[in-house]
Structures are given as structure tokens and as C-alpha cells.
Amino acid sequence: MRNYLKNKGLRFGLIVILVAAFTLLSLNARGGRAGFLSDVSGAIKQPLQQAAFSVAGWLEGLYGYLYDYERLAAEVESLRIQLADAQERAKLGAEALEENTRLRELLNLKERNQDFIFESAKIVSWNPTNWSSSFTINKGSGSGINTGDCVITEYGAVAGQVIEIGNTWATVRTVTDVDIYIGASVGDSGGVAMIIGEFTLMHEGYIKLAHLAEGLQLFKGDDVYTSGMGDVFPSGLKIGTVAEVLTEAGGQTPYGIVEPACDLNKLVQVFVLKKPE
Secondary structure, eight states: OHHHHHHHHHHHHHHHHHHHHHHHHHHHHHTTSOOHHHHHHHHHHHHHHHHHHHHHHHHHHHHHHHHHHHHHHHHHHHHHHHHHHHHHHHHHHHHHHHHHHHHHHHHHHHHHTTTSEEEEEEEEEEOOOSSOOEEEESOOGGGTOOTTOEEEOTTSBEEEEEEEEOSSOEEEEETTSTTOEEEEEETTTTEEEEEEOOHHHHHHTOEEEESOOTTOOOOTTOEEEEOOGGGSSOTTOEEEEEEEEEEOTTSOSEEEEEEESSOGGGOOEEEEEEOOO
16 A cells, blocks of 8 residues: 555645645635636736737837838938038039149249240150159150150149150150259249259159359258259249258258159149240
8 A cells, every 4th residue: 555655646646636626616616706727817817918018018119119220221321322422522623623723823834934835745654763763645746845845734843854755755754863954043042053863862752952053042941943044944933842951071062952843643744845936
């Protein structure tokens, strides 16, 4: 008997509990009250309903968030497009303003140099070597260009000099080339000197101002212009600005290091000054 209860006790206990529960349900139903199963059902249903309401509220909030997110994303994209359009218009306006400035400067330059004809040309290639600095333009003898002609920017800055020509092309020695020689006038005094290309300075993007006229005082920041000497470069074209004042060995002969007014790295279009035939 003991072994029987030991082996079957759990099952027997479950049966007793179920019978008792059934009896209680019957008694409660007869007394007009909710039965045990109804109480259990209600106890389970209430938290489930609350959970359902909570999930519904969360889903409603999530839908509202997603709706607002999509609306805001659409507004951000619209603003991005408007900003890009405004930036493009500003860029075009700045380019137009810059173009007007260049044309105005070129007109003033032509008025100051009426003895020359301005031939516009595009740079088609650069020809730098360790020993020289030059570029090729798309105009040549067919456009009336000759060797020795001065080449400038639209702002009147000296870019170089024509050294070789073909019918539809020309090679221009830049203002920093080792073989460049230009008569110069310095500062407000107009004292004369010579611009001379130098190998070391060429690679650094500078040129040398030497052979200063007697008594000429040279200062850092002095502007250097063409003097018109030699009748090749017309007078008044800007060559550059004195960046440093030094002296030759012995400290007796001053000279200047000049930064060119022409930015060769940004050069795309140039003007060749031709003499009328």
C-alpha cells in the first residue's frame, strides 16, 4: 500500500483537486455567484485586455512617429533641393560678376594700350621641364602672332613672351622662366631695374629683380611694372610684388625676389599683345 501511494500519489492528488474544484463550481453556480472558472477567466482576461490597450496605444504612437518622420524627411529633402538650387544660382551670379570684372579690367587695359591689338588665346598644354617653364596656346602666325610678343592676363599681369610659333599654335615662355628678361620700373619712384629669370627661383615660382638704377631704394611690398624698355613689353603692365630684399655676396649690391602677379597655376586664358601692321 505504501509503495502504491508513493508511486501513484501525485496522480491521485490531482484527481482529488479536480473533483474539489468541480464541486466548488457547482455550489457557486447554485448560489447565484460567478463560479471558480469564471473568476479565473476574469483574472486572466483583465491583464490581457490592459496589455492589448497598451499595445494599441504604442502602435498608434509608433504610426504617428513614422508619419511625422516621413513628413519631416520630405520637408528636409525639399529644403535640400531648394538650398542646392540657391547655391547654384549664387555660383552662377558670382561667375557672372567675376566675368564682368575681367571684361571691365580688360577694357581699361585696352584703353591704356591703344597701340596694341589684344588676341585672346586658350592654353592647350603645359611644357615644364627642369630647365624651363612654358605653355602652348591655340593661336599662332595665322592669327598675326609673332615671336617676342608679350602675353598677359585680362588683369594686365605679365604671363610671359612668345618664343616659337606655328600657324595655329605658339609656345609661350612664362614670366618665371630662366631666360626671361623684362625692363622694369619699381614702386612709386619709378626707378628702373631688370627682371631676370633664375633657375632656383623658377622652381619656387619667383623671379629676380636686379641691376637696380643707382640710388634706387628697394622695399618689401614694392610693386613692379614693365618700364616699356625695348619696345617689346608696353609700359605699365604689372609683373609682381617684391617679396624679399637681399644683397649679393659681399653685401654691396641689393636685389629683390619678386612674386609674380600672374598665378600660373590658375592660368587658362591669356591675351597676346600684337602690334598693328
